[in-house]
Amino acid sequence: MINVRDQITPGQLAFLVVQTQIGVGLLMLPSQVHTAAQGDAWISVLIAGLLVQFFIVVLWCLGRRFPSLTLYDYLPALLGRYIGKLVHLVYAAYFILVSSYIIINFAKTIRDWVLIETPQWIVIGMMTSVCIYLVRESLRTIARFFVLVFFCNIALIIIVSCAYLHVNFLYILPVGQAGIWKITKGVHETMAALAGYEILLICYPFVKGGSVAKIKAVVFANIFSTLLYAFAVFTSLIVFSPQELKLLPQPLLYMVKALGFKLFERLDLYFLSLWMVVATTSAIGYFFMASKGVANLFRQQSNHRKAVPYTAALVFIIALIIQDPLLIDTIGKILSITGYVFIIGIPFVLLMISVLFNIHEARGRPR
Amino acid sequence: MGFFKEMLNNNRRKSRPMPGKSTLTPRPVFPTVQENIQYLKEALFHTDDLVRQKVSIPGYTSEFLFMYTMCDQSKIREEIFKPILENKDGDLEGILISMRANKHDDLEKVIDLVVKGNAVLFIEGMEDCFVIEVGSSHVRNVTEPNNEKVVEGSHEGFVESxxxxxxxxxxxxxxxxxxxxxxxxxxxxxxxxxxxxxxxxxxxxxxxxxxxxxxxxxxxxxxxxxxxxxxxxxxxxxxxxxxxxxxxxxxxxxxxxxxxxxxxxxxxxxxxxxxxTFFAFYQSPDDYSFRSLQGSFIRFIRVCSFVFAIALPAYYIAVVSFHYEVIPEDLLLPIKSSIENIPFQPILEALFMELTIELLREAGIRLPGPVGQTIGIVGGLVIGDAVVKAGLVSNTMIIVVALTAIASFVVPSHEMSASVRMLRFPIMVAASLFGFIGIVYSLMIILIHLCSLESFGTPYLAPIAPFRWKDLKDTIIRMPQWALRQRSQDPAPQKLNQQSQPVEEERSDD
Structure with missing residues (x-):
C-alpha cells in the first residue's frame, strides 16, 4: 500500500522531525521566553522538551495501532464518516495556516534584516516556490534533503558558540528567580517553537522498521531540538542583560552581529543565510503534511504530489493576506493555543477511542 | 502538459514494443557464377567500388567479388592468390582451407559481409559461396588520452575500435x-x-x-x-x-x-x-596512485573547487552590491577604490568577464595547438590587463573570475566542468537580485534537484544523501587501500566485501 519509493529509514525520520521542529522559532524564541520567564527561560525550554517527550509517546501509541495508515486514513474509522472528514479538513487547514505563518514570519525577518525595500510577495513567492519544488518529490527525497541540510544546524551552533567570548554568567542567577508560574508561562511559549513532531502522525506508516526504532528516532530528534533551543536561549541570557533582552526581538542575530573576525565580518548575515535553509525545511515539513491532507481529502490513500499546487496556492494567498503585524501576532497566539488541540488534544481523544472501542488496524484495513 | 512530461522524462519511460528489426528472407546461392554476381551487384545498386575478379582454380570456373574501398590489397594477394598458386595440383578442399574461407549459403548475409570488407568467392555449380576475410583496418595507436592526463599510473587510452x-x-x-x-x-x-x-x-x-x-x-x-x-x-x-x-x-x-x-x-x-554518483566525477585515477594522505588532500581540494566554481562570483556580486558590510575593514578601501570608477553594475562586469573566458576557452580548443596557446596568452594577459586599464572591469572582479575559471577546470571530467560553468550564471543573476538570499535559494534548488536525481535507480548524491557513513571513506577523502574493505553501496553490488580484514600485525616504526 505504501509505495516502496516513499519509504524512509528511522534515521531519516529523526532528521525529518528535527528539521520540522527547528524553524523560524529559533530567532524569536529567546526574547519570547525571556518575557515570560526572565532569567529562568532556559529551564522553561528544558521542561517544555520533557513535556513534548510525553506527547510524542501518545502520538506513537496512536500510530502503533495503525501501523500502515496515516492520521487522515484512520480518522473516519475512529470518529465516523462525517466528523472524521470534518476533523480531517480542520487538520489540513491547520497545517496550511502553520505553513503560511512560518512563511510570513520568515519574510518579516528577511525584510527587517536584509532586503528592506523588496516587496513581501517576492520573498514569500520565492519561499513558496522552493517548497513546491521539494514537496512534489517523494517523501524519501524530502528526507534525503533534510539529512543533507542538517549541517546548517551544526554551523549555527558553531557561530553562536563564538559568542561565549563575551558572556556573563551572573545574568541567570539566582536560578529559579522567576517562580514556578512564570516558568510555566515560558513553557507555553516554547511549546509552539517545538511543534513539528506531529509529523509523526503522518509519517509513521512510511518508516521502515519496528515501532521501537521509530520512537527512538523521534525521541532523539526531540532531545536535539530541545537542547539546541536551550542552548540558544541560554546563550542569549548570558550575553545580554535582562534590560537589553527586553528591547531585542531577535537576540541571536544581534549577538552574532557584534562578533567579528579578521576575515569574516557581520556574522549575522551568514547566520541568517543558514537559518533560511532551516526555516525553509520547517515550512516544507508542514507543507508536506498539508498537501497530504488535501490530497487525502478527496481520495483515500492518494499521493501528496497531486495536491501540491493547490496547497501552495492556498498558502501563498493566505501569506499575502496576512500582512498586518497585529494580525500576525493574533494568529501566532491562536496557533499556539490551537496547537495543543491538534498536536495532543485530538490525538489523545483518538487514542482513547481506539483503546476503549478496541479499534485498530487489522490486515491493512481499519476495522 | 503531457507533452512536456514526456519530453522531460525521456520517452524511454514507457515500455515501447521492440523496434521491428526488418528480417530479410534468406536467398539461396544461384547455380551459376554469373547469376550470383548479378544478384549482388543489383543488391548493392551497382556501386562503383564493388570489384569482380576472375581466379583460376584448376577444374572450376570461379570468380570473386569485393569492395576495394574496404579491403586490403596485400591481404587479397596473401589470402586468395597465394593459396591457389601454392596448391596448383591440390584439391579444392585444401585450397579453401588455406584461404581460411567460410562457407555461406544465404546471399543476403553475404551482402552484409561484403559491405563489411570481406571478399566472396563463387564457384560454378556449387551450392555454397565462400567468404574470405580481407578487410583493411586503420586503428590509432593506444596512447594516453589528451583530455584525461594523469601524473602517475597507466598511460593507456581507448581507441576507436x-x-x-x-x-x-x-x-x-x-x-x-x-x-x-x-x-x-x-x-x-x-x-x-x-x-x-x-x-x-x-x-x-x-x-x-x-x-x-x-x-x-x-x-x-x-x-x-x-x-x-x-x-x-x-x-x-x-x-x-x-x-x-x-x-x-x-x-x-x-x-x-x-x-x-x-x-x-x-x-x-x-x-x-x-x-x-556526483562524487564519481571528482575522482581521478591519480588519487589512487598517490598515497592516501596526498590523494585525500587533492580530492578534498577538488570537491571544494565545486563550491568555489559555482558560488564564488555570485558571492562577490552579492557582497559588493548588497552586503558590503561583510568586507573586513582593511580590505574595504582597496576594493572600493577598484570598483568606484567602473560604470557598470557588478553583474554586468561578471557576465562580461565570464563570457570572455568561455570564448577564450572555446577559441583555444578550435585552433591548432601552438596558436591555441597564443590565444590563451593574448586573451588571459593582454585582454585582462587592458580591460582593467580601460576601466571596464575592476581588478577584484578579474581575480574572482580567474579563480572561478581555474576552480571549474579542476574537475577531472569535462561534462561536469561544463555543467558547473553553466550553473553559475543563474546563481550570479539571483545574487545580483537578492544578495545572499538569492544565493541560498538557488543553491537550495540545486541541492533539491541533486537529491531527487537518480542514475539507473541509484541516488545521484550518495553517499551524502542518503547519508551512508561507511561510504564516505572513498568520497571526499580517500582512505588507505587496506581500509577500503567494502565496496560503496550505491551501485548495489552483489558482494560488498572486497578484501579480508587486515591482519593485525605488530608494526613498529623504529
Missing part, C-alpha cells in the same frame, strides 16, 4: 566473470556497442535496466557512444551528467570492480559508465 578497447579491459581483469553483451545500434548505421560488467558483482536488476534502455533505442543514426548517452540517461534536461565519460581503461576497470557497467561503442574512444 571496440575489440581493441575490450582487449585493453580484459587484459587487466583476467576473470571468467567479465561478461560482454553485444548490441547492434542504429537502424542505418548498425554500429557495434557492448556493455561490459562483472557477472558476480554487478546487480542483476541494474543489468536488466541497462539492457532494457538500450534495447528500446530506435533511431537511425547512432554513430558513437556519446549518441547513446541521451537515449539511456535518466533526465536529459538536468544540468548534471548522469553517465561518466572516460577514455581511460584503468578508470573503467576500477568502476567495473565496484559493480558498475561500462558501455563501449565502435567509433568512439569514450566509455560510458553507469550508474554513477
Amino acid at each position: 571496440v575489440s581493441i578497447n575490450l582487449q585493453l579491459v580484459r587484459k587487466h581483469i583476467e576473470n571468467r566473470n567479465l561478461v560482454v553483451k553485444r548490441y547492434k545500434l542504429g537502424n542505418e548505421t548498425k554500429i557495434e556497442a557492448v556493455i561490459v560488467y562483472l557477472q558476480n558483482l554487478a546487480n542483476p536488476e541494474l543489468i536488466e535496466e541497462v539492457d532494457r534502455r538500450i534495447q528500446n533505442i530506435d533511431a537511425d543514426n547512432i554513430s558513437s557512444s556519446e549518441f547513446i548517452e541521451e537515449y539511456i540517461e535518466d533526465k536529459t534536461f538536468s544540468p548534471f551528467p548522469q553517465l561518466l565519460h572516460t577514455e581511460r581503461p584503468d578508470r573503467v576497470i576500477g568502476n567495473l570492480l565496484e559493480g558498475r557497467v561500462a558501455l563501449l561503442a565502435e567509433g568512439s574512444p569514450t566509455a560510458l559508465i553507469m550508474p554513477v
